[in-house]
Amino acid sequence: xxxxxxxxxxxxxxxxxxxxxxxxxxxxxxxxxxxxxxxxxxxxxxxxxxxxxxxxxxxxxxxxxxxxxxxxxxxxxxxxxxxxxxxxxxxxxxxxxxxxxxxxxxxxxxxxxxxxxxxxxxxxxxxxxxxxxxxxxxxxxxxxxxxxxxxxxxxxxxxxxxxxxxxxxxxxxxxxxxxxxxxxxxxxxxxxxxxxxxxxxxxxxxxxxxxxxxxxxxxxxxxxxxxxxxxxxxxxxxxxxxxxxxxxxxxxxxxxxxxxxxxxxxxxxxxxxxxxxxxxxxxxxxxxxxxxxxxxxxxxxxxxxxxxxx
Numbered sequence: 001x002x003x004x005x006x007x008x009x010x011x012x013x014x015x016x017x018x019x020x021x022x023x024x025x026x027x028x029x030x031x032x033x034x035x036x037x038x039x040x041x042x043x044x045x046x047x048x049x050x051x052x053x054x055x056x057x058x059x060x061x062x063x064x065x066x067x068x069x070x071x072x073x074x075x076x077x078x079x080x081x082x083x084x085x086x087x088x089x090x091x092x093x094x095x096x097x098x099x100x101x102x103x104x105x106x107x108x109x110x111x112x113x114x115x116x117x118x119x120x121x122x123x124x125x126x127x128x129x130x131x132x133x134x135x136x137x138x139x140x141x142x143x144x145x146x147x148x149x150x151x152x153x154x155x156x157x158x159x160x161x162x163x164x165x166x167x168x169x170x171x172x173x174x175x176x177x178x179x180x181x182x183x184x185x186x187x188x189x190x191x192x193x194x195x196x197x198x199x200x201x202x203x204x205x206x207x208x209x210x211x212x213x214x215x216x217x218x219x220x221x222x223x224x225x226x227x228x229x230x231x232x233x234x235x236x237x238x239x240x241x242x243x244x245x246x247x248x249x250x251x252x253x254x255x256x257x258x259x260x261x262x263x264x265x266x267x268x269x270x271x272x273x274x275x276x277x278x279x280x281x282x283x284x285x286x287x288x289x290x291x292x293x294x295x296x297x298x299x300x301x302x303x304x305x306x307x308x309x310x
Contacts, residue, residue: 118196126206
C-alpha cells in the first residue's frame with residue numbers, strides 16, 4: 001500500500017476516534033477529562049511513537065493508530081467524574097454521591113490482618129491509621145450504591161473484605177459509579193493485601209506498615225508506591241501501567257519485571273541485571289531480609305527511586 005492510501009486510512013481512523021469521543025460525550029458517558037491522568041501516563045505516547053517506527057514498514061503499520069485512539073478513549077472513560085470531593089450530596093436526577101465511613105478498634109488477639117478489595121474504577125489512597133487505637137479506618141466516596149464491607153475473625157487472624165456491588169443496577173453504557181477509597185491500617189499488625197480493580201490511580205504509603213505481601217491486579221493503573229523497611233513481597237499485574245516505586249536505600253531488593261513494551265530506569269538506579277527479566281541490588285544474595293517485587297504488564301513505564309532513611 002502506498003503512502004497516499006495509508007495517509008487516507010490514518011485520517012479516517014482519526015475522524016472515527018474523534019467521532020466516538022463526541023458520541024460518548026453526548027450520551028453522558030464522558031463529561032470531562034482529568035488532564036492530570038494524561039500527565040502521568042505521557043510516556044505511553046513515547047512508547048507508541050517507537051512502536052510506530054518499528055511497524056510502519058510492516059503489514060501491521062495500522063496497529064499503532066488503533067492503539068492510540070483506543071487508549072485515548074479509555075483515558076476519557078477512566079477520568080470522567082473522578083476527582084469529586086468528600087462531601088455528601090445528590091443531584092436532581094437522583095444519581096448522587098455519598099460518603100461511607102467504617103472503623104474497627106484494635107483487638108488484643110489479632111496477630112495478622114488479611115485484606116481483600118474488589119473495585120471497579122476510581123482512586124485509592126493507602127496509609128496508616130490516624131487513630132492508633134484502631135485496627136483499620138475506611139472512608140469511601142461512592143456514586144449511587146455504597147460499598148460492601150465485612151469483617152470477621154478466625155483464631156488470631158482478622159479478615160476484611162471490601163467490595164462494590166457491581167452487578168446491582170449495572171448499566172455499561174452509563175457506568176460512572178467510580179469509588180474513591182481511603183484505607184488506613186494499624187502499623188502494629190502484619191498485613192496481607194490483595195487488590196483487584198478495573199482501573200484508576202493508586203497511592204500507597206507503606207513506610208510505617210508491616211506488609212507480608214501486597215498483590216495488585218489492575219486493568220490500567222497509575223501507581224505510586226512508597227515502600228518501607230517492613231515490606232516483604234509485592235506483586236503487581238496490570239494491562240497498562242505507570243509505576244513510581246520508592247524503596248528505602250538500605251533494602252536488598254530483587255525486581256522481576258515482565259512485559260512486551262517497558263520503559264524502566266533500573267540500570268541508572270544501581271540495579272544490575274542477572275537475566276532478561278531480573279534486576280537486583282548488589283547486596284541481595286547475602287542479605288538476611290530481602291524484598292521481592294514481581295511486575296507483569298504488557299505496556300509499562302516504571303520509575304524506581306531509592307530514598308534515605310534517617
